Amino acid sequence: MTTKLYCMGESGNAYKAALALELGGLEWEPVYVDFFGGETRTPEFRKINVMGEVPVLVDGDTTLTQSGVMQMYITEKTGKFGGKTPEEQREVMRWVFWDNHKLSSQVGMARFLMNFLPEDKRPAEVIAFTQGRLKAAYASLNDHLEGRDWIVGDAITNADLSCCGYLFYPEPFGFERKDWPHIDRWLSNIENTPGWKHPYDLMPGSPADRA
Amino acid sequence: MTTKLYCMGESGNAYKAALALELGGLEWEPVYVDFFGGETRTPEFRKINVMGEVPVLVDGDTTLTQSGVMQMYITEKTGKFGGKTPEEQREVMRWVFWDNHKLSSQVGMARFLMNFLPEDKRPAEVIAFTQGRLKAAYASLNDHLEGRDWIVGDAITNADLSCCGYLFYPEPFGFERKDWPHIDRWLSNIENTPGWKHPYDLMPGSPADRA
Numbered sequence: 358m359t360t361k362l363y364c365m366g367e368s369g370n371a372y373k374a375a376l377a378l379e380l381g382g383l384e385w386e387p388v389y390v391d392f393f394g395g396e397t398r399t400p401e402f403r404k405i406n407v408m409g410e411v412p413v414l415v416d417g418d419t420t421l422t423q424s425g426v427m428q429m430y431i432t433e434k435t436g437k438f439g440g441k442t443p444e445e446q447r448e449v450m451r452w453v454f455w456d457n458h459k460l461s462s463q464v465g466m467a468r469f470l471m472n473f474l475p476e477d478k479r480p481a482e483v484i485a486f487t488q489g490r491l492k493a494a495y496a497s498l499n500d501h502l503e504g505r506d507w508i509v510g511d512a513i514t515n516a517d518l519s520c521c522g523y524l525f526y527p528e529p530f531g532f533e534r535k536d537w538p539h540i541d542r543w544l545s546n547i548e549n550t551p552g553w554k555h556p557y558d559l560m561p562g563s564p565a566d567r568a
Numbered sequence: 569m570t571t572k573l574y575c576m577g578e579s580g581n582a583y584k585a586a587l588a589l590e591l592g593g594l595e596w597e598p599v600y601v602d603f604f605g606g607e608t609r610t611p612e613f614r615k616i617n618v619m620g621e622v623p624v625l626v627d628g629d630t631t632l633t634q635s636g637v638m639q640m641y642i643t644e645k646t647g648k649f650g651g652k653t654p655e656e657q658r659e660v661m662r663w664v665f666w667d668n669h670k671l672s673s674q675v676g677m678a679r680f681l682m683n684f685l686p687e688d689k690r691p692a693e694v695i696a697f698t699q700g701r702l703k704a705a706y707a708s709l710n711d712h713l714e715g716r717d718w719i720v721g722d723a724i725t726n727a728d729l730s731c732c733g734y735l736f737y738p739e740p741f742g743f744e745r746k747d748w749p750h751i752d753r754w755l756s757n758i759e760n761t762p763g764w765k766h767p768y769d770l771m772p773g774s775p776a777d778r779a
């Protein structure tokens with residue numbers, strides 16, 4: 358049975374799972390979730406996910422939420438993206454957790470507040486504060502990538518698929534690739550991976566649809 | 569060789585690892601990090617952890633950061649806290665990721681801003697915004713715990729050890745146990761686990777030391 362990913366193009370967290378499914382060579386299909394129309398707040402959706410979040414992955418009897426768990430599951434199924442040694446495996450998980458804790462959680466929020474809220478509802482102090490914290494996160498990642506093609510080892514892993522989650526989006530959220538040369542080069546490495554697709558090409562839904 | 573945990577009592581993220589080490593029955597000792605004196609921003613500390621964060625776990629040749637990775641490592645060593653079946657294992661990881669993404673990352677920040685910054689430097693709008701998001705997170709956890717003693721299955725797991733990370737602290741950060749009856753009961757289950765200790769008893773350093 359084809360794996361289903363409940364998602365929308367705007368979600369960088371969904372993109373992390375979608376990109377792992379796609380580059381992992383699994384058979385999968387996206388199921389569009391009308392997040393902006395309130396679908397994740399309905400009782401029906403809460404039955405699938407008490408956390409009320411996108412993405413949700415359904416593979417036969419298995420239902421998963423949290424992109425990090427989906428990436429671990431895709432690694433179990435394909436043997437890909439998990440790291441080659443126990444040391445690499447831990448290092449991959451370290452960056453996946455760091456991304457969830459410090460990078461994607463904050464980028465996703467900054468981008469939402471700056472682009473998807475009505476202009477008069479955008480909390481300026483929160484946006485400035487979040488961007489300050491994000492600058493520290495970009496610096497950690499940029500420093501780590503100096504002299505490296507990939508975050509861990511010599512191939513693409515879940516660490517890369519997680520940390521890049523929000524960094525290909527065109528909407529302004531205070532991140533300019535040219536300001537972070539090692540991140541910029543690393544993102545190009547991901548874009549040049551055979552089968553790579555931009556989030557708006559990999560999943561249904563984009564701001565253009567609502568324009 | 570005794571496992572070392574670089575930590576301080578104020579860090580709920582360090583507490584997650586310390587509590588797993590303690591309840592897992594491993595031989596370990598805390599190494600105090602003078603976070604409030606700026607130690608994590610020194611080049612020496614950055615050499616241990618480019619992310620500049622506490623905790624850091626050192627076990628012989630293995631150095632780990634990110635509490636979620638430490639918990640996975642302690643589970644590997646002890647066979648404890650990881651869940652009993654593949655389904656439980658995924659469910660445990662789901663809640664650990666959710667905690668890192670939605671709960672501890674925000675509780676830790678709210679508590680820091682409200683208690684450890686000078687009064688005239690506390691960003692009121694950021695605090696109010698974060699508390700609003702936290703209310704949604706507490707509600708998800710409280711709803712899930714209705715009718716359950718533990719987050720996953722019938723015993724304490726890393727899901728519990730992660731989500732409780734900041735919830736025993738006495739400093740005000742907008743969380744009152746009595747407002748969330750299922751969370752309150754679950755925290756009592758953790759407190760009643762043989763060997764349980766409060767963060768300020770398990771690790772060196774507390775606001776009282778700096779008073």
